[in-house]
Amino acid sequence: MSTVTTPAAQQREPARPSRPQLVAWLLRQTAPLLWPLALATVLRVVGQLAGIAILVVAVLGVSGQLSLSATVVTMVVLALAKAVLRYLEQFSGHFVAFAALARLRDLFYARLAPQAPAATEGAGSGELSERATRDIDRVEVFFAHTAPPALSAVLVPAIALAWLGGTQDAILASAIAPFVIFVVLVVPALGGGASWRASRDAVAAKGAVAQHVSDSVQGVREVLAFEHTAARLDDMDARSESGARSSLLAARISAVRGALVLLLQWGSVLAALLVGSAGVAAGELIWSQLLVALAVAIGLFVPTRAVESFVTDLNASFASAARLYEVIERPPIVTDALAQPGGAGQADSARQEHREHPVALAFDGVTFAYPEGVGSNSEAHAAPSRVVLDDVTFDLRTGEHLTVVGPSGSGKSTIASLALRFWDPLGGVVSLRRGAGPEPLQRIPLDELRTRTALVPQRPYLSDGTVGQNVALARPDASDEEILAALRVAALDEWVMQQPKGLDTPVRERGGGLSGGQRQRVAIARAVLADPELLVLDEATSALDAATEQTVRERLAEWAAGRSILEISHRIDTLGDTDRVLVLDAGRIVEVGSPERLRHAGGPFQQLLER
Numbered sequence: 001m002s003t004v005t006t007p008a009a010q011q012r013e014p015a016r017p018s019r020p021q022l023v024a025w026l027l028r029q030t031a032p033l034l035w036p037l038a039l040a041t042v043l044r045v046v047g048q049l050a051g052i053a054i055l056v057v058a059v060l061g062v063s064g065q066l067s068l069s070a071t072v073v074t075m076v077v078l079a080l081a082k083a084v085l086r087y088l089e090q091f092s093g094h095f096v097a098f099a100a101l102a103r104l105r106d107l108f109y110a111r112l113a114p115q116a117p118a119a120t121e122g123a124g125s126g127e128l129s130e131r132a133t134r135d136i137d138r139v140e141v142f143f144a145h146t147a148p149p150a151l152s153a154v155l156v157p158a159i160a161l162a163w164l165g166g167t168q169d170a171i172l173a174s175a176i177a178p179f180v181i182f183v184v185l186v187v188p189a190l191g192g193g194a195s196w197r198a199s200r201d202a203v204a205a206k207g208a209v210a211q212h213v214s215d216s217v218q219g220v221r222e223v224l225a226f227e228h229t230a231a232r233l234d235d236m237d238a239r240s241e242s243g244a245r246s247s248l249l250a251a252r253i254s255a256v257r258g259a260l261v262l263l264l265q266w267g268s269v270l271a272a273l274l275v276g277s278a279g280v281a282a283g284e285l286i287w288s289q290l291l292v293a294l295a296v297a298i299g300l301f302v303p304t305r306a307v308e309s310f311v312t313d314l315n316a317s318f319a320s321a322a323r324l325y326e327v328i329e330r331p332p333i334v335t336d337a338l339a340q341p342g343g344a345g346q347a348d349s350a351r352q353e354h355r356e357h358p359v360a361l362a363f364d365g366v367t368f369a370y371p372e373g374v375g376s377n378s379e380a381h382a383a384p385s386r387v388v389l390d391d392v393t394f395d396l397r398t399g400e401h402l403t404v405v406g407p408s409g410s411g412k413s414t415i416a417s418l419a420l421r422f423w424d425p426l427g428g429v430v431s432l433r434r435g436a437g438p439e440p441l442q443r444i445p446l447d448e449l450r451t452r453t454a455l456v457p458q459r460p461y462l463s464d465g466t467v468g469q470n471v472a473l474a475r476p477d478a479s480d481e482e483i484l485a486a487l488r489v490a491a492l493d494e495w496v497m498q499q500p501k502g503l504d505t506p507v508r509e510r511g512g513g514l515s516g517g518q519r520q521r522v523a524i525a526r527a528v529l530a531d532p533e534l535l536v537l538d539e540a541t542s543a544l545d546a547a548t549e550q551t552v553r554e555r556l557a558e559w560a561a562g563r564s565i566l567e568i569s570h571r572i573d574t575l576g577d578t579d580r581v582l583v584l585d586a587g588r589i590v591e592v593g594s595p596e597r598l599r600h601a602g603g604p605f606q607q608l609l610e611r
């Protein structure tokens with residue numbers, strides 16, 4: 001089989017961002033929230049200065065420079081102010097954080113949806129939900145616990161030491177300053193690279209564990225039936241251990257930083273004490289100045305300690321942000337309509353001969369290959385990839401029922417995916433009817449395309465809710481009569497009406513509570529209710545018994561009058577109302593014709609029949 005080069009839009013993963021790039025990206029996504037963030041920072045700086053002021057006022061009171069009543073009143077006022085400032089700071093910081101998280105969640109879903117199903121098909125659902133929930137939550141640290149502590153760790157010492165130097169003595173301030181500079185600027189950088197890598201690995205391992213749990217839950221029957229429980233547990237342990245190792249390394253680095261911060265903080269007190277005592281002994285300073293310096297040094301513990309604690313959390317937060325960035329910034333696999341006035345495209349004139357039965361769907365020289373490693377975890381991958389469809393050309397006329405058959409892996413479902421523009425072809429054009437002629441799918445807005453077409457897959461997804469809600473997915477405003485009429489086409493109306501709750505019969509996640517055949521029929525009813533002009537059935541009746549399938553096919557044929565059906569089928573003995581059959585082999589069309597003719601034509605179709 002030949003190979004082709006996958007185009008950039010279908011293969012490129014966004015480059016792994018650095019931490020400064022992540023900061024810029026996060027701030028860009030949440031630009032309108034920056035003013036409350038600035039407010040939170042100002043409130044924190046003022047609040048922490050008030051904290052230091054309380055200690056200084058106490059010292060001034062004890063040393064007799066302030067009267068007892070003035071000391072008490074000032075301390076009470078400062079304490080109250082500090083409490084109010086703390087409340088407002090926490091409120092505005094978390095307001096920013098939660099609004100930012102809501103924005104990121106919206107963005108995550110808005111960017112993921114257009115990449116589906118191509119990007120979500122191969123991706124682990126557990127992995128994706130870990131990104132959409134825990135990873136987004138971890139980014140909270142960046143918004144609520146980064147800018148205010150980082151800026152106040154610099155500003156509060158700068159202001160406090162400038163005040164100390166200006167009002168008391170410059171020597172005292174310069175004794176404390178080197179320690180503070182070391183704590184604020186040097187300690188956070190220690191082990192920075194290793195800590196960042198460890199945080200990244202730990203967050204990735206958590207994603208892998210979430211995926212493992214989700215796989216085990218979804219495949220619990222297979223796990224039990226094939227006695228795979230012990231192996232699954234071992235696998236889970238291995239993933240958890242790898243995450244724990246990374247977390248432990250990050251925790252160790254954080255512990256070393258924490259110890260160093262404490263050492264330096266008490267070092268600053270000791271330095272102030274030594275320099276101050278020497279000054280007092282030499283008669284250059286008085287005791288109260290020394291005590292004020294000690295109060296400032298101790299008061300600076302709070303703003304400077306915050307630096308160490310947020311650096312570790314911040315790395316985890318960046319690691320999570322990087323995982324969101326991968327999904328949000330990944331180029332969409334299909335982009336919305338390259339709207340061009342004029343409607344019908346290049347295939348228009350070539351298709352005029354079908355005016356009486358205009359073309360509903362046309363494939364013109366379509367070639368396709370899946371990009372390697374599709375899925376949310378995939379790293380950038382290189383072409384070439386294997387050709388799945390090779391120069392496929394056919395028309396489906398309005399009102400026609402065309403069935404694609406062929407051996408497993410021949411590319412049948414891929415034709416369905418291209419017809420619905422889940423992917424774009426690498427070569428050639430797929431078109432849908434516009435007026436009398438076909439129009440390339442890339443020129444049709446995706447919303448319009450989704451309303452004009454409907455798909456019934458082999459394993460339809462039914463969500464948690466009721467039968468009625470699942471049918472009405474495309475038209476939530478449909479009346480009960482309309483839903484029942486659609487269910488009648490799918491031959492499920494009688495069963496539904498026999499249920500005590502009728503249309504309100506509950507359906508659990510993934511269609512739990514319904515049989516495979518019932519799920520397929522709910523999906524058929526859903527597609528019928530959507531009232532598409534092109535219905536794509538991909539092995540849509542494979543779980544039905546022969547009699548029910550016959551009924552469904554008859555009713556679908558009646559309903560479909562004037563609509564077009566593209567069917568993908570394994571079962572060539574039950575072609576029902578099919579007008580034409582298209583036989584596919586290894587991505588190429590090898591035979592086309594009516595089932596009656598092909599049955600005796602001695603070609604690939606007859607060979608498939610006789611297998």
Ligand SMILES: Nc1ncnc2c1ncn2[C@@H]1O[C@H](COP(=O)(O)OP(=O)(O)OP(=O)(O)O)[C@@H](O)[C@H]1O
Nearest residue numbers: 121370374388406407408409410411412413414415
């Ligand atoms: N999402 C995907 N990513 C990568 N390769 C894929 C993907 N889907 C299908 N393929 C490959 O493309 C080829 C054609 O697959 P397709 O599902 O179209 O065949 P099919 O004829 O419908 O098969 P079947 O009858 O078994 O359902 C197969 O070799 C398959 O492995």
